[in-house]
Amino acid sequence: MTDGYILETQALALAYGGFRAVDGVDLKVREGTIHSVIGPNGAGKTSLFHCLTGGRRPTEGSILFAGEDITRRPAHRRIGIGMARSFQVTSLFQNLSVRENLRLAAQGRDGDRALTFWRSVAEGKAHLALADEVMERLNLTARAGVAAGDLSHGQQRVLEVGMALCGRPKMLLLDEPTSGMGIDDIPVMTGLISELGRDHTVMLIEHNMGIVMSISHTITVMSRGQILVEGKPDEVCADARVRAAYLGEAA
Amino acid sequence: MTAFLKSKGIFGGMTLAVAAILVLLPLLLPSATLASEILIFAMAALACNLLLGYGGLLSFGQGLFFGAGSYLASLAMIHGGFGLIPALLAAAVAGAVLATCVGWLSIRRAGIYFVMLTLAFSQMGYFLAYTLSKWTGGDNGLLDVPRPDLSLFGIRIADLSSAGAYYTLVAVLFFAVFVGARRVIDSPFGSTLVAIRENETRAAAIGFDTRHFKMLAFTLSGAVTALAGALYAMLINYVPLDNIAMSMSENIVIMTIIGGTGSLLGSLLGAGALVTLGDILSAMWPRWQMLLGLALILIVMFLRGGLWGGVEHALDRFLKIREKGNAP
Amino acid sequence: MLNLYLFQILNGLGLGMIYFLISVGLTIIFGLLNFVNFAHGGFFMLGAYFCYALLQATGQFWVALVAGPLAVGAMAWVAEKVLIRRAYHLPHTFHILITVGVALILQEACIIVWGPIGKSIPIPETLQGVVIMGKFAYPKYRLFLILFSAVIGFALWVLLERTRFGALVRAGSESTEMVSLLGADIYKLFSLTFALGVGLAGLAGVLSGPIRGAHPFMGPEVLGLAFVVVVIGGMGSFTGALVGGLIIGLVQSLMSSLWPEGASLMIYGAMAAVILLRPYGLFGRA
Numbered sequence A: 001m002t003d004g005y006i007l008e009t010q011a012l013a014l015a016y017g018g019f020r021a022v023d024g025v026d027l028k029v030r031e032g033t034i035h036s037v038i039g040p041n042g043a044g045k046t047s048l049f050h051c052l053t054g055g056r057r058p059t060e061g062s063i064l065f066a067g068e069d070i071t072r073r074p075a076h077r078r079i080g081i082g083m084a085r086s087f088q089v090t091s092l093f094q095n096l097s098v099r100e101n102l103r104l105a106a107q108g109r110d111g112d113r114a115l116t117f118w119r120s121v122a123e124g125k126a127h128l129a130l131a132d133e134v135m136e137r138l139n140l141t142a143r144a145g146v147a148a149g150d151l152s153h154g155q156q157r158v159l160e161v162g163m164a165l166c167g168r169p170k171m172l173l174l175d176e177p178t179s180g181m182g183i184d185d186i187p188v189m190t191g192l193i194s195e196l197g198r199d200h201t202v203m204l205i206e207h208n209m210g211i212v213m214s215i216s217h218t219i220t221v222m223s224r225g226q227i228l229v230e231g232k233p234d235e236v237c238a239d240a241r242v243r244a245a246y247l248g249e250a251a
Numbered sequence B: 001m002t003a004f005l006k007s008k009g010i011f012g013g014m015t016l017a018v019a020a021i022l023v024l025l026p027l028l029l030p031s032a033t034l035a036s037e038i039l040i041f042a043m044a045a046l047a048c049n050l051l052l053g054y055g056g057l058l059s060f061g062q063g064l065f066f067g068a069g070s071y072l073a074s075l076a077m078i079h080g081g082f083g084l085i086p087a088l089l090a091a092a093v094a095g096a097v098l099a100t101c102v103g104w105l106s107i108r109r110a111g112i113y114f115v116m117l118t119l120a121f122s123q124m125g126y127f128l129a130y131t132l133s134k135w136t137g138g139d140n141g142l143l144d145v146p147r148p149d150l151s152l153f154g155i156r157i158a159d160l161s162s163a164g165a166y167y168t169l170v171a172v173l174f175f176a177v178f179v180g181a182r183r184v185i186d187s188p189f190g191s192t193l194v195a196i197r198e199n200e201t202r203a204a205a206i207g208f209d210t211r212h213f214k215m216l217a218f219t220l221s222g223a224v225t226a227l228a229g230a231l232y233a234m235l236i237n238y239v240p241l242d243n244i245a246m247s248m249s250e251n252i253v254i255m256t257i258i259g260g261t262g263s264l265l266g267s268l269l270g271a272g273a274l275v276t277l278g279d280i281l282s283a284m285w286p287r288w289q290m291l292l293g294l295a296l297i298l299i300v301m302f303l304r305g306g307l308w309g310g311v312e313h314a315l316d317r318f319l320k321i322r323e324k325g326n327a328p
Numbered sequence C: 001m002l003n004l005y006l007f008q009i010l011n012g013l014g015l016g017m018i019y020f021l022i023s024v025g026l027t028i029i030f031g032l033l034n035f036v037n038f039a040h041g042g043f044f045m046l047g048a049y050f051c052y053a054l055l056q057a058t059g060q061f062w063v064a065l066v067a068g069p070l071a072v073g074a075m076a077w078v079a080e081k082v083l084i085r086r087a088y089h090l091p092h093t094f095h096i097l098i099t100v101g102v103a104l105i106l107q108e109a110c111i112i113v114w115g116p117i118g119k120s121i122p123i124p125e126t127l128q129g130v131v132i133m134g135k136f137a138y139p140k141y142r143l144f145l146i147l148f149s150a151v152i153g154f155a156l157w158v159l160l161e162r163t164r165f166g167a168l169v170r171a172g173s174e175s176t177e178m179v180s181l182l183g184a185d186i187y188k189l190f191s192l193t194f195a196l197g198v199g200l201a202g203l204a205g206v207l208s209g210p211i212r213g214a215h216p217f218m219g220p221e222v223l224g225l226a227f228v229v230v231v232i233g234g235m236g237s238f239t240g241a242l243v244g245g246l247i248i249g250l251v252q253s254l255m256s257s258l259w260p261e262g263a264s265l266m267i268y269g270a271m272a273a274v275i276l277l278r279p280y281g282l283f284g285r286a
Helices: A045-053 A098-108 A111-115 A125-137 A153-165 A186-196 A209-213 A233-238 A240-250 B014-028 B032-054 B062-080 B084-106 B111-131 B163-185 B188-198 B200-205 B210-236 B246-259 B264-284 B289-302 B306-326 C002-033 C040-058 C061-082 C092-114 C140-162 C164-174 C176-181 C186-212 C218-233 C238-258 C260-277
Strands: A005-016 A019-025 A028-030 A034-038 A060-065 A083-085 A171-175 A201-206 A218-223 A226-231 B150-152 B155-158 C130-133 C136-139
Touching: A005 A045, A005 A201, A019 A045, A019 A060, A019 A226, A028 A201, A034 A045, A034 A209, A045 A083, A045 A171, A045 A201, A083 A153, A098 A111, A098 A125, A098 A153, A098 B188, A111 B188, A111 B210, A125 A153, A153 A171, A153 A186, A186 A201, A201 A209, A209 A233, A218 A233, A218 A240, A226 A233, A226 A240, A233 A240, B014 B032, B014 B163, B014 B264, B032 B062, B032 B163, B032 B188, B032 B210, B032 B246, B032 B264, B062 B084, B062 B111, B062 B210, B062 B246, B084 B111, B084 B150, B084 B210, B084 C260, B111 B246, B111 C092, B111 C218, B111 C260, B155 B163, B163 B188, B163 B210, B163 B264, B188 B200, B188 B210, B200 B210, B246 B264, B246 B289, B246 B306, B246 C092, B246 C218, B264 B289, B264 B306, B289 C092, C002 C040, C002 C136, C002 C140, C002 C164, C002 C186, C002 C218, C002 C238, C040 C061, C040 C092, C040 C186, C040 C218, C061 C186, C092 C218, C130 C140, C136 C140, C140 C164, C140 C186, C140 C238, C164 C176, C164 C186, C176 C186, C218 C238, C218 C260, C238 C260
Parallel strands: A034 A201, A034 A218, A083 A171, A171 A201
Antiparallel strands: A005 A019, A005 A028, A005 A060, A218 A226, B150 B155, C130 C136
16 A cells, blocks of 8 residues: 555546546545545546446546556456445335345455355345444334335435445445435435544545535545645635636536 | 245245145146146246346247257267266256357347347257258157156166156156245345346446356256256157247247246246147137237236236235225 | 359348348337337238238239338338337337237238248249340349349438438437427337338338248248347448348358358358457447
């Protein structure tokens, strides 16, 4: 590990034809911190996130995780090294129970070991135990048997984060975890994230600047595919360029 | 009743129901041969259901594995002097290998392309069988397929020449496949397969290499389908070219969907309904398949859960009505 | 010897154009409706039988050539209105089930009307005999088939690329909402496209009638071939259907002089090779 950074990108770029959605990003995430990436619409946050999680292959540059080059590693092989992600648009196993969703996520960490077709699911005690533990932590135990699709939207967003948590990650990558949440539910999520920040590195992509101010250690502001400003929340807040970028969007 | 059938234990609930059906089937039907035929196709439908109902993979090439099992077991017995058990095993292994290859090539595409690829590969098998007529008999079919005695390590256990004795063998194997399938569904593998059907992106995001799971599903499905094909060849002492034709793939898929996907009992129901109706109707009206076509359309319109879905629905309503009746 | 190859190449072109007509219909329907028509082979067969019946009734091939595909298209139009459209919102499994049902009904209906044994169809009188070009002689009807289907192919290209209907079909293949935005009746467009695609299969059936006859069990084989063409050429691509169709036609025709029993097998061999090298087909988009 280099200088306490768990995730590093070097000159990362993702181009769609002639359009460079991510344009030379050098991002460093320090281990054990909550690091937010914010920016107005079209700043390239989501494209950056896709590169980091393996959804898209970067056109240039590299990604290092815990010192290892993972630039070309497919999404399903990033869980094993300790990266787990959530989705901006809730992506659960809608017809399966909350407990089964989490159990599957726990089982996923062991990848191909789940190919054992002669065993019974009940033998995978570690997975069940982890699922129950996470369920408790998320306050979802009372809803264990309910199909994920039948949860309230706020609970689905929480379960979405829980799915990532079941991968026993070193680092959680959360894509707009509060997206679509009601104003009353947002504090639940920000509370959960800062709690998770105590024993994980958390990187979160967020559109709404207000949400990340109180919980982040570091904030990176992106604009037009590049890093505009990076620093502590109060520094970023005071920066004139950030205001201009956001105001530009509002205008 | 439905709760009983849905009970989790491998040997409880639904498995007991199946054991009872296996005993009653030859008594209720006009012949043990018809009962054997039903179970053989139910086995093939079960294997198709593992792919479709649990993995969400609609394979239109199951006839390839069925036919390959028929040919391989028959040729091994005719030319290789294989006994019953080695021939069945050889068929299952060959089916598994073949299905792994077809699966590997087909799962690179999703959705409807996947369906077309499986269909095209099964057509390839059909024309291969047609071309190798020296071995397969081509259009005339492979004649004089034996039905050896059941023996183990050179010790003769049973003579299977009577329809009843052969039914017993088929029923035992079907039961084994059924219990095995329940275990597979209840395994980490089976649960992952369902996860992939539900949401493949998420399944990959939580760490599963979905290709490996789909391939294994194919391997298992191919082995069971080929076993069914081998049993069918020994049942009718003959391998018609139709065994590997598109119509076979079509029939297996139809039985699976008519019975109801996602339920193993549904596959037995679907195969039972189709084989029995085919047997009765074809004697009355050679063009009975027209009714089958009509039935398919009606199922899409009115009974999308298949027969088993219909049964479940009816049972649930019946129980609700009774509960209301019992309430003070 | 060279003449033999030229002969087989021309045969392959003719066969390839037939395959093109079948699969371009399949592809257009799939592109716009996201619907796979498993009854496509059945409608091809119906085209061949209509060719036979109309020739019997009128003695005029030209009547069959015009009325046959129109009749098939009209039946498809009705089937779409009554049945098919009820399945659009369902998963692919049900698309397949409902069209397999239609295919079975067509097959059995043809057996009821025309019997279980196939019918051979005579080559129309005006197109009998051969065209002689120097030392080379080629059957008139086969030459007509190549030229006529090329004209149809061109007309289809003009229809898809140069008319409002074509623009709507292309727009709808990208997003059906766009068609509504353009102010067109999406259901009417669906019906017409389905009828057009199936009508093309019917036309292919009529055209191949005098060469291959009509047979109640030809549907599944033709459907399988159309899938191979689409797999090779790439789904939703006009060019793909043309190139895929011609490749398959040429492979089949050339192989039938080298290894007659294996000609059909080699088609699938060609497909497997393409799939290994290019999983999305020659002109398919990922």
